[in-house]
Amino acid sequence: MRWGNLQRAWPRVIIALTVAVLATAATIRLFVAGPPHNTDAELAASRLISRSAGQIDPDYAQEPVEIRPAPDPIAISLTIDRTGPIASYLEEAGVAPADAERWAAGFAAVSYSRYLQRGHTLTLYKDPDDGSLRGLKYNYNDRIAFRESTYGDGVIRASQELITYVVRPVAVSFRLSGDFNRDAARHDLPAPIVATLRNAFADRHPLNRLPRGADVKLIYQERVSRDGLDRQITGLEAAQIHFGDRTLSAFAFRDANGEAHLYDANGVALEPESLRFPCKFDYISSGFTFHRYHPILHRYRPHVGVDLATHYGTPVMAIADGTVEQAGWCGELGRCVRIDHHDGLVSIYGHLSAITPGLHRGDKVRVGEMIGRVGSSGLSTGPHLHFAIEEDGRYVNPLTARLGVHNHVSPRMEAMFNRFKRGYLAALDRLPTFGGHFNVGHEGSTALANASSTMRPVVDNAEKVAHGPALEPISQRSITP
Numbered sequence: 101m102r103w104g105n106l107q108r109a110w111p112r113v114i115i116a117l118t119v120a121v122l123a124t125a126a127t128i129r130l131f132v133a134g135p136p137h138n139t140d141a142e143l144a145a146s147r148l149i150s151r152s153a154g155q156i157d158p159d160y161a162q163e164p165v166e167i168r169p170a171p172d173p174i175a176i177s178l179t180i181d182r183t184g185p186i187a188s189y190l191e192e193a194g195v196a197p198a199d200a201e202r203w204a205a206g207f208a209a210v211s212y213s214r215y216l217q218r219g220h221t222l223t224l225y226k227d228p229d230d231g232s233l234r235g236l237k238y239n240y241n242d243r244i245a246f247r248e249s250t251y252g253d254g255v256i257r258a259s260q261e262l263i264t265y266v267v268r269p270v271a272v273s274f275r276l277s278g279d280f281n282r283d284a285a286r287h288d289l290p291a292p293i294v295a296t297l298r299n300a301f302a303d304r305h306p307l308n309r310l311p312r313g314a315d316v317k318l319i320y321q322e323r324v325s326r327d328g329l330d331r332q333i334t335g336l337e338a339a340q341i342h343f344g345d346r347t348l349s350a351f352a353f354r355d356a357n358g359e360a361h362l363y364d365a366n367g368v369a370l371e372p373e374s375l376r377f378p379c380k381f382d383y384i385s386s387g388f389t390f391h392r393y394h395p396i397l398h399r400y401r402p403h404v405g406v407d408l409a410t411h412y413g414t415p416v417m418a419i420a421d422g423t424v425e426q427a428g429w430c431g432e433l434g435r436c437v438r439i440d441h442h443d444g445l446v447s448i449y450g451h452l453s454a455i456t457p458g459l460h461r462g463d464k465v466r467v468g469e470m471i472g473r474v475g476s477s478g479l480s481t482g483p484h485l486h487f488a489i490e491e492d493g494r495y496v497n498p499l500t501a502r503l504g505v506h507n508h509v510s511p512r513m514e515a516m517f518n519r520f521k522r523g524y525l526a527a528l529d530r531l532p533t534f535g536g537h538f539n540v541g542h543e544g545s546t547a548l549a550n551a552s553s554t555m556r557p558v559v560d561n562a563e564k565v566a567h568g569p570a571l572e573p574i575s576q577r578s579i580t581p
Contacts, residue, residue: 116289127390157270173225173234174461177329182457183218186238193224203236203248204260209410211246212239223329239263239330263330264325268338273531276314276343280307283316290333293320295337299468300350300362305341314343335360338524353509357423359466367509374420378449379474379485381408387499404495405448405488412453412483414474418445427459427471433486434478437471444493445501450486451478486574496550 180189186207190200208214216222216238225235235249248258274287284294297318298307318339323332341348349365362370380451386407422441428434433450440446453475464472476483489498509517 102384109395112171112487123249143385166425169227174228174545175223175225175327175329176262177221177223180216180218180220180222183215185213185214186216188288188320189222190236193233194231196554197252199233199254202254203233206248206256206427207236207238207246210258210260211240211268221330222558237329242332243332264326265330265332265356266326267321269319269333271317271319271531273315273317275532276310276312276316278312280310280316289318290322292322292333293318294364296336300339301341301348302475304348304364304370305346310341311343314341315533316341317531317533319527336362340525350523351517353513353517353520355513356509363509363517365521366505367514369507372467375417376419376488377408378447379416380409381410381414383409385484388495395457405450405486405534406498407483408487409482410474410484412474412476414471414485416449416452416472416474416485418467418469418471420445420467422447423466424459424465424471426460426461427463428494430478432479434480435472436478436486439465439471442490446490448486448490450488451475451480451484453477453483536572 114521124482131546153163165490176193185204187197187200187204190203191197195203221239224233225237226232227234227287228378233250234522235247237248238246241244243263245261245263246262248256250256266312272287274283276283281294301307304541315406316339316397316482319337321334321337323334324330329548335352335451336350337352339348339350347365350362351365352360353363364370384406386403388406391401416437420439420441422439425440427437428435430438430450435452435455436450437452438448449472451474455472456470459465459471474483474485478484487498489496489501491501
C-alpha cells in the first residue's frame with residue numbers, strides 16, 4: 101500500500117527538484133553576469149515611468165517655448181452724465197446687448213441695483229486688439245467701488261472693493277499775465293482751491309483786481325487712488341501772492357478745537373468762525389418766543405427759533421464748524437439738519453426741501469458749507485427756514501446768541517503756528533516763478549508733514565495716510581434742486 105503511494109508521488113517530486121535546480125542556476129548567472137540588456141520596448145516604458153515621476157530625461161529635451169502675457173487693457177474713465185441702466189451705457193460703449201445684460205446681472209449681484217448714478221465715475225477696461233470689454237469699475241462713493249472681470253466664455257466675476265488713496269502735496273506757481281481766473285485755469289488750478297483763495301483774500305485784495313505780473317505760489321493736497329484714475333482735492337495748505345511791495349499770505353492751521361482755518365502771516369484769521377445767518381432771506385416771518393399762535397394747530401405754544409422767509413430752493417449753509425448730529429426727517433420740522441458745535445452749542449435747520457447728498461450723521465462740516473436747501477417740509481405753511489440754536493440743552497434766541505468771533509491764533513498755540521508757518525515758507529520759497537506744477541521735494545515734504553502733524557488725517561477703510569488735509573475746499577458736496 102505504501103509502495104503504491106510512493107510510485108504515484110514520484111513524478112511530482114522530480115518536477116519540483118527540476119524547478120529548484122533551474123531557479124538556483126538562474127540566480128547564480130544573474131549575480132555573476134549582471135542584469136540582461138533591456139529591449140527597446142522596455143526602454144520606452146522606463147522613460148514613460150521616469151517622466152511621469154517628474155524626472156528629467158535628456159533624450160526628450162525640447163527648445164523652450166516663449167509665453168507672452170496678454171497686453172494690458174485700455175482704461176477709459178468717464179463721469180456719468182445721467183442716471184440710467186448700466187446695460188444702456190455698455191451698449192453705447194459697443195458691447196453687444198446680450199453681453200451687456202450679463203455684465204448688468206453681475207453688477208446687480210454686488211450693488212443690488214442695475215443703475216448708474218449721475219456724477220459717479222465708471223471705468224471700462226477694453227482689449228487693445230479687438231476692443232472687447234475685459235472689465236469695469238464703478239465708484240459707488242469715495243470709499244467703495246464695484247468691479248467686474250471676465251474670464252472668457254461668458255464667465256463674469258463681480259466683487260466689491262475698498263478704494264485706497266495716497267495723499268500727496270501739489271505745489272503750483274505762476275506769474276499773472278492777466279485775469280486771475282483765466283491764468284488759474286491755464287495752470288490747471290482746481291476750482292475748489294480757487295474758491296478757497298477767493299474767499300480768503302476777499303477782504304484783503306480781491307483776486308480779480310490783482311495786477312499783471314503778480315507772483316502766485318501755493319501748495320494744496322490731493323488724494324489719488326492707487327490706480328491713478330480717481331483724484332480728489334482735499335484742501336489748501338499754504339498760499340502766497342506777491343505784487344509790488346505787498347504780500348498776501350494764507351496758512352492752514354488747526355485751532356485748539358482741532359478745526360482748520362486760514363491765517364495770515366501774523367496769525368490773524370482770514371475767515372469768520374461763524375455766520376450770523378445760514379441763508380439769504382427776505383424777512384423774519386416769526387421770531388423767538390415762548391407764546392406764539394400756531395397758524396396750523398390754531399393754539400398758542402413756544403416758537404424756539406426764528407423763521408427766515410425766502411425762496412424755495414435757497415441754499416442753506418452751516419453757521420460754524422461742527423459735526424452732523426442728525427440729517428433726515430425730524431417730525432414737525434420735516435427734513436432737518438442738526439449740527440453739534442463746540443462748547444455745548446447745537447444749530448438746527450428745519451423745513452428743508454433737500455439735504456445735501458452724502459451728508460450723514462457723524463460727518464464734519466465747515467462754516468459756510470452748504471447742507472441743504474430751503475423748503476416747506478413738515479408742519480409748514482410755505483417756504484422758509486426754521487433756524488434754532490441750543491446752548492447746553494436749552495433753546496436760546498439765535499438773534500442774540502454769541503457764536504464766537506475767530507480773530508487770532510490762541511496765545512498758547514502761537515509758537516506752534518510760527519513753527520508750521522516757517523515750514524510752509526521754506527517750501528514756497530523753493531518754487532520757481534516761471535510757472536508750473538512741481539514736487540515739493542524731500543525737505544518741503546518733511547516741512548509739510550511737520551506742519552500737518554496736528555491736522556486731522558484722511559482715513560479710509562483700508563489705510564491711514566502720513567498726513568491729512570489742512571483745510572478742506574469750499575463746496576465739497578453738491579446738491580441738486
